[in-house]
Amino acid sequence: MTSARTNVASARAEATFLGAMALVLAWYTWHGFQLAWSTPSSAIGPGLFPRSIGVAGLAMTLVLLARTLAGRATSGEDGAGANRHWLPLVAALVGVYVCFVMLFFVLGAFLATGLFSMGLLSVINPGRHLLNAVQSAGLAGILLLLFDGLLGTNFPSGMFLPF
C-alpha cells in the first residue's frame, strides 16, 4: 500500500517536472520563433537553431509526459527512494545558499563564509560546536588566502571587515 502510494507520488512528481519543462521549452520555442529564420542575404538567421531545438525538445518532453501519465514513469536514480520532504528540503538548502551569496556582498567573503559554514555544520554535524567553529574559521581563512591572496580574485569587501 505504501509502495503504491510512493509510486503514485513519484509519477506525479515526474509529471509535474516534465510539465514545467514543457512550459519552459514552449516559452523558449515561442522566443525562437520571434527570431529570424534567415537573413536578408538568405544565410541562416539567429532563429534556426532555437526553433529546431525548441520544437524537438518540446515534442520529446510531451512524449515523455504522455508516457508518464500513462503510468510508465522513468524513475531516475532517486525516483522511488525520494522522501516526501524532498522538495521542501531542496527549497530550504537553496534558501540558505541564497542567504550566503547575499551576505557575501554585505559582510564580505570571510564573515559570510564563516557564518554559512557554521550554519550548515550546525545542522549536518550537530553538537560539535567547537570543531564546527574551527572548521568554519579555517575554511574561510584558507580559501580567502588562496583566492584573494594568491590568485588575486579580489572578493568584495564587507561592511565590517575589508575582506
Place this chain on the structure above:
Amino acid sequence: METINYLVDGLAAILTVKNLLLLSAGVLLGQIIGVMPGLGPTAGIAILLPLTFNADPTGAIIMLAAIYYGSMYGGTITAVLINTPGESATVATTFDGYPMAKKGRAGQALVIAAGASFMAGIVGAVLICVAAPLATRVTTSFGPPEIFLLVLAGLLTLVVIIDGSILLGLLSALLGFAIATVGLDVGTGAQRFTFGSPDLIGGIDFVPVAIGMFGVAEVLQALLRGEHRGPGSPVDSSGRLRDIWPNRQEVRESTGPAARGSVLGFFVGATPGAGATIASLMSYNLEKSISKEPERFGQGAPAGVAGPEAANNAAATGALVPMLSLGIPGSSSTAILLGAFLMWGLQPGPLLMEQNPEFAWGLIASMFLGNVMLLLINVFTIPVFASIAKVPLRYLATPIIVLATYGTYAINKSVLDVAVMLAAAVLGLFMRRFGMSCAALIIALVLGPLAEMSLRQTLIISDGSLGIFLERQASVVLLACLGAIFALPFAISRIRRRLSASSAKPSETDEPKLPTPLG
C-alpha cells in the same frame, strides 16, 4: 633522423635549472588548479598567465604547457574522488572512476588514470614528432561539414552510452544546446534570450553550469539522502591509503584501453574543434563496445578509467598539432596558449618550426620531461588527494559548496555566474531524480556554439543544401562512422544475445542476464 636531431636540440635547450623548475611548478600548479571545481586548464592557464611574464618565452611556454596538462590530470582527481569533472574532458572519467572510488579503490583509480595519462603523454609526444605532418595534412582537409559531423558524433556517442532512456538523453542534450544559444549570435550579431542584460551577451559559460550540476548538486543530493548522518563519505574509504597500487588484473585490464585511447585521443585532438571531450567519450564507447563484460562499465571498470583518461590527455597533446603547425587552436585552452605565443612575438603556423625550431622543439621536448614529472608527482601526491575520501561528508560538504562558489565567482567576478551555478545545481538535482543526463547537457552546452557555427558555415558553402555532406569524401567517411557509432552497440548486443541464446538452449530455465547496448 632530422626529427631526432631537432628533438635532441630542443631537449638541450630546455635542460636548464630554471626551465626545469618552471616545468615542475607548472605541473604542480596545474594539478592544484585542476583539483579546484570549475578551474580547468583554460581557467588555469588564464589565471596563471601573469606568473610567466618574468620568464623568457621558452620558459614561459614550457610552464604554461605544463599547467595545461597538469590541470588536465587535476580534473581527473576530482572526477574520481567527488564525481566533479574539472572540465568537460573528464566527464567520461566519472562514469567508472567515481564508482571505483565508491568501492574503496580511489587510489587505484587515480594510479590507473596517472599511468594512462603518462602513457598518453609519451605516446602523444612521440606522435607529435613522428606523425605531426601527416595529422596536419588530414585535418587541413576538414571543413565545416566535417567539424559539424564530428560534433554530432561526440554527442551521439554520449547519448548512446548513457544508461537509461535514449529519449531522456537526447532531451538532456537539447537542453544543453538551448542554454548554448543564449547570448550573441556569432553569425548575425543578433542577441538571443539576453532580455537586454549585458551580462548575458557573452552567453552562459560552461564552467558555472558544470560546477553546479556536478559539484554542488552531488553534495546536495548526498545531504538530501541523509548521507551526512552516517560515518561514511561520498566515497567508500575502506581501502588503506597505502594500497594505492592496482592489482595485476586491473593493470592488465587498463593497458590495452590506455594504448588505444592514446592513439585515438591524439588524432581526435589533432582535429580542430574536436578536442579532448569527444576523444574521451569516443574512447569510453569504444572500450565498452569491445569489452567482453560491458555490464561492468559504469560500475567501476578500470578500462572505463584508463581509456578516457589516456584519450583526453593524448587529445590535449594532439590539440597542439593544429596550433603549432597551422596556427589554429583546437580548444579553448590552446586558444589561450596561442594568445601567449603572440604575446611573446611568436606566430604559430607552418613557419614556426622553420624560423624558431629551438622554441617549437623545446616545447615538444618539454612534454617528455613534463609527463615524467607529472607521473612522479602524481604517484607521490595520490595518497594526499585520496585522503579526501577518508573525510566524512559532513566535513566535506561545506568546503565543496564554498569552494565551488569561490571558483565560480573567481572566473569573471560575476554574481550572475554564481546564480547560474545555483540554478544548474537545482536543475541537476531534478534531472538526476527523473533519470536525465547532466553529462549530456554539459557536453551539448560546450559543443553547441561549435555545432551551430559549423552548420552555418556548411550551409553557406552549399547554398543551403544538405547534400554537401554526401559530396565530400571526408564527410561521407564521418557519416559512416556516425552510423557505426550508433549501430555498433546494438549489433554487438544482438550478436551476444544470439550467442547466449544458443548456449542457453540445454537449460531454458537458466536464462542469462544480458547487457543491453545502453548499459
